[in-house]
Amino acid sequence: MYPRSFDYIAPASLEDAVRELGNAEFAKVMAGGMSLIPLMKLRLLSPDLVVDIGRIGGLGEIEDTGDHLSIGALVRHRDTASSDVVPTALRQAASWTGDVQVRNRGTTCGAVAHADVAADQPAAVLALGATMVARGPSGIREIPSDEFFVDALTSALAPDEILTEIRIPKRGGGSAYDKLGRRGGHTDYAVAGAAAWVTVSDGAVTDARVALTGVGTKPELARAAMEAIVGTDGSEGAVRAASERATEGITVIEDLYGSVEYKTHLAKVMVRRALTQALTEARS
């Protein structure tokens, strides 16, 4: 399909990019284009202006600042997946995103900005308690991940804001991501998935964050499961009990790949598997 006609620019700096975004009636940022271009070709999205941030320098790095990791706007899924500093949950989520071509072009920030409920990395970012750094006309703004995912395909970014980096706090512990892909195993978009992050001290779970993929309308925290696991010994029984509460407070939505009943069940399985792996890592 052909998109409606649109203007395209590839500014060299963030300032220019933000200004162009502000000037247009309806502009979209393009990073890897893996989700934006298909939507445009289907005419589900018809921006007047596409602002390609691909030529802006300094956005392609994963940096360890000591207290957090910074993932720049042009860090590709492949870079995230193969990094040895990125926490396991996000690495796994990136490595199971799409296929080789998609991982070579698509960006972690793009996947997060896109805020698709079936996408993998948003849940990981949420479980890791990341902070999104957005740059807009009035400067830089930090958005906690808990506030970032607003609704289906909707993030807290304003139309003229660019997500320049994702900051992942270095808080130790262990993390993991697991999903069942639409074509089975880890392949393709998630039917349901879960990311978990835990810290353990003296045999007790001291902190935990768990986030879900694919079950509601947006990437969401499984708060009941989080609360249930903290303070326990992280035993198999404790994990099982916590994962039973995976979708508490979340409206599970049926789609072609699963009924509400199935997805609710799957969310529990994935939370259990992710928590179990995260605990193993935290203890090691």
Add this chain to the structure above:
Amino acid sequence: MSTTSVLGGVVRRKEDPALIRGTGLYTDDVKKAATVHVAFVRSPLAHARITRIDTEAARNAPGVLAVYTIDDVRHLGPLPAQVPVGKLRPLLADGVVNHVGEAVAMVVAETRAQAVDAADLVEVDYDPLPAVVDLKQAASDQIKVHEDLESNVILTWEAGPWGNEEGIAETKAKIAEAKGRGDTVTVSLEMRNQRLLPTAIEPRSVVAEWNPGYERFDVVSATQIPHALAGAIAKTFGLASNAVHVLAPEVGGGFGCKLNIYADEILVCFAARELGRPVKYTETRRESANNTIQGRGWIGTATLVGTQDGEILGYELEALCDMGAYSQNFTAAIPFLGVFVGSGQYRFPTYMKLDCVATHTQTTDAYRGAGRPEAIYYLERIIDAYARKIGKDPAEVRMKNFIPAEDFPGVVSPVGFAMDTGDYAKNLRALIESDAYRQLVAERDRLRSEGRLAGVGIATYVEVCGFGPSGLADLGFSWSAYGLPSSFNGSGLVRVNPDSSVTVIIGTGPSGQGHQTTWAQIVSDQLGIPIDRIRVIHGDTAESPMGIGTFGSRSAAVDGSATYLAAQKVRAKAARLAAHLLEAAEEDIEFGDGGAYVAGSPDKRVTWEEIATVAYQPHRLPEGVEGGLEAHAIFSPANATWPFGSHACLVEVDEETGDVRILRYLTVDDCGNVINPMIVAGQIHGGIAQGVGQAMFEEAVYDAEGNLLTPSLLDYILPTAVDLPSFELKRTVTPSDVNPLGVKGIGEAGTIGSAQTVVNAVVDALSPLGVEHVDMPLRPKRVWQAIQDAKGGN
């Protein structure tokens, strides 16, 4: 290094360098000067009356040359069909739309983007009518698909044997009697064989140009049937068939979906003549999903009755087969292909009743296997269920009921068709007595002992293909509506050029099957001229002799045989010329090492180049011999061919999620003689991938309003390499006796053999829980649900 060895040798595909380097020409690559482009306005509703079409704004949009509706083209339609029952498709919607995506208007503009933009401006008012999508509901006739249809059941195929009412009554009586006996077991399952999208990676594309000086259409189309397309265009426009030149260049996958005449192919011709410009249409992926024919879509009940010790006494299949809204090329004939193989390779009484049911959905037609995968699926699933019920090894039950090898030749199947050759027991033994199969079973048992859900499935199949005998026309299948001779036959022309290179021109063309290599092998084998000196030309109606096309696994058996016969004629003439040059007797001439020599004295020889040179210098020819060194042959086999085989696989099911993994996949296929084992293996690989795709992933899902919910590859899940295990292939060889090559065809066998193999394995894995059947595709959600239902029932 390619060998020059020929029949039976692995020869690297001659076509691959161009395809891999991207220098092959596909239809959309054709850029004729001044080409204009088409976009269609399509119906958003499955059933509605069109109350108004306003094309004004679109006509005035930038770059637009014309906007056409049915009023402009009614006189050119409808599209032809081999079995013209139900409603034939008008070129554009005629007053009523009958499925989502049906073309209502056609916009032609200078650029494709302008055409697409202008199509958005065409206003169509619809008065919605009730739509019927569900097959059972459609069969009940509560809602008529077309007002003037007597019933949505547009045709019923009944067999047992086919076309023999007395025989059918007898078969039914036998089965009823067996069911009534106190000592027999009857199993019955209702099963769905879901709708599929053929999904050729190259979408369909066509470009047409009218040359008013030559009074000729030049058409390039991604089609499997260039001659039929030329015939149909000629007939539509009242032209001689040689006033239409169709070229099918490289075709990027067909699987049956390019085995049709499409309205857009006629419409671009119409527009090209009206506008005096070349006109091009290339479908989008979504259009491919919604508007190119779809496949399968059966719901049926299979019932089998047999003794406690595995002797099957009768089998019945009653099914509703989804035809979609309009009948196209083979639409209502597809279930009949299922009747052909309805009793498989077995000898028990078989009764079949297949209702062809119209619905408000896109037309169905031939998709890889076409009718045969459906029929074999039901048969092999129910045999498995029966074996399980009586507690017998499924292989043993099959073995016990096969038509014995000794019965060949001369076998007529219980559904009434003569079969060429077969040795089913040998084939199945080659599978189950292999180490690989023993390992499969051992691994399943090991996994089970660890408390995991593992299963082994086997299935056997017979296929009918290599169409076929001219006599098929007597069954009512005819290409005469396409301006072709009614019969199915094949053709080949072999020309040795003056420099002794060879040009082979064939009536069929590949959509990935490797004709250039296989045909070169056939000719090289006859002439002893190396394969790299042989060029195969196909798909060009101006150059190639009449041929029906590549489908139904027919090319090698029919057109390959014709080419073989043509090569023999050339060889005979060359022998005569060599004898003349060597002053020897014709009978003593043998070919080898790049030329001909006298038997027994290999140094008395002439090269092919010398022979060819003489052939084109009439003054040097012996008296009474015409110049040139070429021959053409037409071949119509005495019967279709009947390949067969046995498949097995090992699966593991994640009990918690319903996720299915295929761990190993084994086959023993028998396609008669093998021309190129690598190409045969490639066909089996692709075939299994599509069969496994149906078993595990693929489904064209319609909602109750007739919207296709899976119109893109985001939602329509195709199998990819990462989803499939390595296939472990073996073969038995039972040559066909209906063609000189002894080949049977292998294009569809992998698909026909595989879907039920996977389902049988998954049911085997779930059988400890009491699961008897799971419908395809075996998506995790469905497998999980079956597990829950079985557990709930316990």
